[in-house]
Amino acid sequence: MARMKFLCDADRCIECNACVTACKNEHDVPWGINRRRVVTINDGKPGERSVSMACMHCTDAPCAAVCPVDCFYTTADAVVLHSKDLCIGCGYCFYACPFGAPQYPRVGNFGSRGKMDKCTFCAAGPEGDSTEIEYAKYGANRLAEGKLPLCAEMCSTKSLLAGDGEIIAAIYKERVTQRGYGSGAWGWQTAYRETIDV
Amino acid sequence: MQEKQQTAMNRRNFLRAFGGASTTAVAAAAVTLTPGEAQAYDPGEEETRARYRETEHVKAFYRVNGYETLKK
Numbered sequence: 001m002a003r004m005k006f007l008c009d010a011d012r013c014i015e016c017n018a019c020v021t022a023c024k025n026e027h028d029v030p031w032g033i034n035r036r037r038v039v040t041i042n043d044g045k046p047g048e049r050s051v052s053m054a055c056m057h058c059t060d061a062p063c064a065a066v067c068p069v070d071c072f073y074t075t076a077d078a079v080v081l082h083s084k085d086l087c088i089g090c091g092y093c094f095y096a097c098p099f100g101a102p103q104y105p106r107v108g109n110f111g112s113r114g115k116m117d118k119c120t121f122c123a124a125g126p127e128g129d130s131t132e133i134e135y136a137k138y139g140a141n142r143l144a145e146g147k148l149p150l151c152a153e154m155c156s157t158k159s160l161l162a163g164d165g166e167i168i169a170a171i172y173k174e175r176v177t178q179r180g181y182g183s184g185a186w187g188w189q190t191a192y193r194e195t196i197d198v
Numbered sequence: 199m200q201e202k203q204q205t206a207m208n209r210r211n212f213l214r215a216f217g218g219a220s221t222t223a224v225a226a227a228a229v230t231l232t233p234g235e236a237q238a239y240d241p242g243e244e245e246t247r248a249r250y251r252e253t254e255h256v257k258a259f260y261r262v263n264g265y266e267t268l269k270k
Contacts, residue, residue, distance in 0.1 A: 002250050073241055077248035083241065123249050126241040146253035158263050164250070167260055174265045 003078040004121050004143075005165035006152070007172055008052045011179075012159035015040055015050040019151035019160055023054075023119070026150045027139025033103040035119040036151055052151070052160050055080065055101035055119035063093035063102060077143075078165075079123045084115040084137050091116075121162070122149040 015038050023029065023036045036054035057080045064072035064080065071086035072093075089111055094102040104113035122142035127134035129144040142150060152162035161168040250256075 001248060002252075004250060073246060075246045075248060077250045079249075126245045129249070141249070143249035146251050147255050148259055153259060161263055163256060163260065164252075168263075171260065171263050171265070178265045 001076060002164040002166070004057060004123075004163065005078075005168060006054065006056060006121075006149075007161040007168050009159045009161065009172060009175065010049045010051045012157045013038065013050040013052060014157055014159075016156055018154060018156055019052050022150045022154050026122070026142075027120075028135075029117070029139065030105055032105055032107075033117050035101075035103065035117065052155075053099055053101075054151070055097075055121070056099055057119075057121055062096040062098070066092045066096040068092065073126075075123065079121040079143070081120055081123060081125055081138075082116065082118070083126050084117075087115045089113050089115055119149075122147070 017038050020034055020036050020038060024034070027035065029035055036052060038050050038052050040048060040050045042048045057078060059078065061072060061074070061080045063082075064070075064074070067082075068090060069086050069088055071083045072080060073082070074080050089104060091102075091104065091110065091113065093116060094100070094104070101118045102116045103118060104116060106113045108114075120138050122140060123144070124130075124134045124141035125138035127137065130141050134141060140150075142148065147153070149162045152160045161171060
């Protein structure tokens with residue numbers, strides 16, 4: 001059985017935020033919520049790296065481990081989803097998640113911030129596939145339509161990969177092998193000079 | 199004075215008696231409402247089944263992300 005995974009090739013990410021915009025548009029994500037965001041390390045300095053982050057659909061998801069109402073479930077293709085009908089907006093999952101994936105529509109304390117929202121790997125939620133009610137709560141169900149998450153599909157530099165973990169790992173491995181002398185082949189050392197300290 | 203003390207005693211007795219009764223009630227409730235095993239949310243087989251299919255669309259994604267295609 002294929003296991004769904006995201007993989008961001010940090011040497012290719014140019015921090016264009018197209019993945020963030022595509023996600024917000026595709027799922028009609030409300031103001032204040034970003035299911036995906038681009039994190040930049042050493043911004044503006046040589047060796048700057050950007051990586052696109054969202055829910056990583058962990059195998060043993062810490063969000064599910066701490067949820068007091070057990071609203072999380074994992075599908076057969078290893079996508080971590082949740083039920084907004086059960087969620088009480090306590091925020092425990094936000095503290096447990098190492099990637100900061102869970103988001104809330106309102107700023108507030110325990111229980112007043114609304115139902116948690118996060119990346120669904122474009123697989124929506126427990127309601128019927130591609131129904132209006134499912135779209136309103138969780139957004140589009142592209143996986144049921146035979147497609148992959150839109151963030152990865154429209155990545156301009158082919159940095160963000162999504163799909164069967166084994167296949168995207170093979171694609172990434174091939175890239176790393178072909179780049180030759182490490183990541184410098186695609187990065188700052190190629191763009192400027194060989195001696196730059198990365 | 200004596201009367202005043204008696205009133206005070208009565209009040210304390212009442213509270214003690216009330217406290218005793220409520221403790222018994224809580225104990226009785228605990229016996230009748232024995233909590234079972236916590237049940238994790240199970241949305242059912244239909245919703246947890248795999249949605250991913252290797253369609254032509256998906257294959258095209260893998261193909262264009264492969265290095266040989268990127269090189270061209």
